[in-house]
Amino acid sequence: MSTLETRIQQVEDRLALQDLIHSYCIHIDEAKSVDAIVDCFVEDAVLDLSGLGLPVVTGRNDIREFFVSVLAATECNAHYSTNFRINRLEGNEAECQSYVYAVGVAKDGSDILVHAKHQYHCLRTKKGWKIRHFSEPYLVPPTKEIPNFE
Amino acid sequence: MSTLETRIQQVEDRLALQDLIHSYCIHIDEAKSVDAIVDCFVEDAVLDLSGLGLPVVTGRNDIREFFVSVLAATECNAHYSTNFRINRLEGNEAECQSYVYAVGVAKDGSDILVHAKHQYHCLRTKKGWKIRHFSEPYLVPPTKEIPNFE
Amino acid sequence: MSTLETRIQQVEDRLALQDLIHSYCIHIDEAKSVDAIVDCFVEDAVLDLSGLGLPVVTGRNDIREFFVSVLAATECNAHYSTNFRINRLEGNEAECQSYVYAVGVAKDGSDILVHAKHQYHCLRTKKGWKIRHFSEPYLVPPTKEIPNFE
Numbered sequence: 001m002s003t004l005e006t007r008i009q010q011v012e013d014r015l016a017l018q019d020l021i022h023s024y025c026i027h028i029d030e031a032k033s034v035d036a037i038v039d040c041f042v043e044d045a046v047l048d049l050s051g052l053g054l055p056v057v058t059g060r061n062d063i064r065e066f067f068v069s070v071l072a073a074t075e076c077n078a079h080y081s082t083n084f085r086i087n088r089l090e091g092n093e094a095e096c097q098s099y100v101y102a103v104g105v106a107k108d109g110s111d112i113l114v115h116a117k118h119q120y121h122c123l124r125t126k127k128g129w130k131i132r133h134f135s136e137p138y139l140v141p142p143t144k145e146i147p148n149f150e
Numbered sequence: 151m152s153t154l155e156t157r158i159q160q161v162e163d164r165l166a167l168q169d170l171i172h173s174y175c176i177h178i179d180e181a182k183s184v185d186a187i188v189d190c191f192v193e194d195a196v197l198d199l200s201g202l203g204l205p206v207v208t209g210r211n212d213i214r215e216f217f218v219s220v221l222a223a224t225e226c227n228a229h230y231s232t233n234f235r236i237n238r239l240e241g242n243e244a245e246c247q248s249y250v251y252a253v254g255v256a257k258d259g260s261d262i263l264v265h266a267k268h269q270y271h272c273l274r275t276k277k278g279w280k281i282r283h284f285s286e287p288y289l290v291p292p293t294k295e296i297p298n299f300e
Numbered sequence: 301m302s303t304l305e306t307r308i309q310q311v312e313d314r315l316a317l318q319d320l321i322h323s324y325c326i327h328i329d330e331a332k333s334v335d336a337i338v339d340c341f342v343e344d345a346v347l348d349l350s351g352l353g354l355p356v357v358t359g360r361n362d363i364r365e366f367f368v369s370v371l372a373a374t375e376c377n378a379h380y381s382t383n384f385r386i387n388r389l390e391g392n393e394a395e396c397q398s399y400v401y402a403v404g405v406a407k408d409g410s411d412i413l414v415h416a417k418h419q420y421h422c423l424r425t426k427k428g429w430k431i432r433h434f435s436e437p438y439l440v441p442p443t444k445e446i447p448n449f450e
Contacts (some may be wrong), residue, residue: 140378
């Protein structure tokens with residue numbers, strides 16, 4: 001009995017962790033609620049976007065501020081999330097990764113085109129899985145990407 | 151016991167609902183059977199593609215006619231489906247969404263490139279989950295998309 | 301009881317088969333270990349890339365050799381895997397498919413851009429699901445693809 005429960009729990013965790021990264025992407029693209037984006041993170045989370053040449057932001061307050069500026073600078077965005085994988089799942093901790101293909105338009109009219117990887121360390125909280133540490137290295141660096149011809 | 155059964159049922163429903171949108175995309179891209187596409191919908195389904203500047207089609211007969219014309223106008227197509235999410239799942243009804251990145255070539259030689267969202271209200275039928283209402287708003291509108299240079 | 305077990309087993313198999321194709325893609329893109337790529341296949345596996353105008357390779361040794369040359373010729377790569385579907389799952393055999401959107405840069409500086417389908421026949425082994433036969437037909441042939449303008 002407990003074995004079946006353990007197995008279904010593991011499946012549920014996997015799907016919840018995949019939902020978490022989908023939520024992160026969808027909330028950014030909907031651009032309706034910064035709170036919804038921030039709610040993907042634990043209080044003292046680290047959002048490390050140095051892999052994209054962007055800042056390392058620590059704590060929900062600064063993460064909120066960061067996304068306010070991101071949304072203000074973005075006209076529209078689509079973060080396609082694929083290749084989800086759990087690298088480690090032990091108790092209340094999980095290390096996951098997925099691919100992201102981000103395409104959009106900045107407020108200044110320039111195109112957004114990113115081929116990168118989402119790496120996220122998650123914690124199980126009373127409100128479900130949340131991101132503790134997030135980083136985003138390039139899969140295909142932009143200087144090597146298909147040119148935008150602008 | 152019934153709790154475990156409920157949990158596994160929920161997982162199966164989720165995977166079946168994801169399979170449904172994959173089937174819809176794959177059948178369009180295979181372009182081998184309009185019936186297979188139409189079979190994703192219930193009899194009185196609404197296919198609302200007004201978000202793409204296309205018609206709103208009601209009922210399987212008109213949906214079949216619509217896809218006959220779509221397939222006739224298309225040389226090849228790939229509907230990449232990602233970011234699946236269930237927004238509501240209650241009993242025999244479900245509201246889901248996913249992202250679609252569609253790329254292809256029309257019979258007239260022009261490129262197809264769409265960054266949009268699939269929103270689908272589904273019903274559980276004796277033959278599995280089927281789409282009751284389908285709509286497809288843009289994530290990145292085509293006027294704002296990476297230019298096709300045509 | 302056994303019914304619940306069968307159902308959870310089916311879900312686990314599905315997720316494991318999806319993990320397998322994700323691993324294949326991720327290991328190619330990481331380009332860190334040819335062994336990790338080769339480990340996705342059974343000993344006498346057939347890797348049929350004739351759909352892409354590439355060779356048909358048989359057996360782990362030749363598959364290893366093939367990927368050594370692929371990695372040597374590639375600067376960076378991202379294989380986005382979507383639209384996973386099991387076409388048949390019986391006992392220790394499974395036939396699966398998924399879409400792949402591959403983007404990257406070759407060592408000679410030329411762009412890589414592929415819209416194709418992964419079709420893989422898998423076997424359950426003591427070390428988990430492995431690929432027995434793999435083929436990759438185009439979804440959108442390159443001559444019809446969005447031009448690279450090079």
